[in-house]
Amino acid sequence: MLTGKQRSFLKAIANSIEPIFQIGKNGITDNFIKQVDSALESREIIKIKVLNNSFLETDEMAKKISELVGAEFVQSIGNKFIIYRESKEKKKIELP
Known part of the structure; x- marks a missing residue:
């Protein structure tokens, strides 16, 4: 569980990154979850x-993706969201 300070720190980091995945009409598939899991391991x-x-x-x-990959939900703005693991x-x- 992230504290408020840690969440703010992660939001600041995520501000400068671009989305690396898109979810469309196919929704969440097993292959998509594997790719997210792999990306989290390399990028955090x-x-x-x-x-x-x-x-x-x-x-x-x-929330569903966070549960499936064991990640922490950080923030959602509009149609984008950030997760951390x-x-x-x-x-x-290094979290504060």
């Missing part, structure tokens, strides 16, 4: 964009 923090043709809300998707091997981000 990622931004995902939910396209307008998706059938689910951004917050619902963020500490890397087991390639730790880059």
Whole structure:
């Protein structure tokens, strides 16, 4: 569980990154979850964009993906959301 200070720190980092995944009408597939898991292991923090043709809300998707990959939900703004998970091997981000 992230504290307010840690969440603010991660938001500041995520401000400068671009979304690396998009979720469309196909929703969340097993292959998509594997890719997100792999990206979290190498980057620790990622931004995902939910396209307008998706059938689910951004917050619902963020919570579901976070649960499936064991990550922490950081923030949702509009149709984008940010998730974080500490890397087991390639730790880059030092939380305050």
